Amino acid sequence: MTTSPDLATLTGEYTIDPAHTTIGFTARHAMVTNVKGKFLDFSGTLHLDGADPSRSTASLDVTMDSIDTGSPDRDGHLKSSDFFKTDEFPKMTFRSTRAESLGGDDYRITGDLTILGTTKPLTIDLEFNGAAKDPFGNERVGFEGKADIKRSEWGLTWNAALETGGVLVSDKIKLNFDISAIKQG
DSSP: OOOOOHHTTTTTTEHHHHHHGEEEEEEEEEETTEEEEEOOOOOEEEEEOOGGGGGEEEEEEEEEGGEEEEEEHHHHHHHSSTTTTTOOOEEEEEEEEEEEEEEEEEEEEEEEETTTTTTEEEEEEEEEEEEEEOOOOOOEEEEEEEEEEGGGTTTTOOOOOOSSBBBEEEEEEEEEEEEEEOOOO
């Protein structure tokens, strides 16, 4: 597949801009509503190869204590030994192992997601949202992505049964990414 010359000019090293990026998730709560959250402290890098997207890579490190669901009590429970055990496992990491162009502005990145010391493959579908030079002279790229995981596959198994049937927290978690990255050098 031939890539546009514009995409080829984007080749380079990028640093994820935490002030303009969201690493978020959605979990079903009590079988009736969605609870959304995000992580406030993370860092990451991208290597983009516009001429050969399969040579692109991504790396992300998330500080688990930075979880924010809008409820300090819930956040405290998520940091506890029932869920993320942030004292023992302070980071969640993603390291890409494969990137591919799906045509148009659609891409897929596959890699290793590590939570609670357990590493499993994760595939993220991404849409390239564009590139621009910001008012400060930074060259930026943007991507939006999503993936679904089963939290039990990473050892996140705490739950509570509901009197009406079902469970308090869904096993399926929807991950979402709104990424803005700044070209280095």
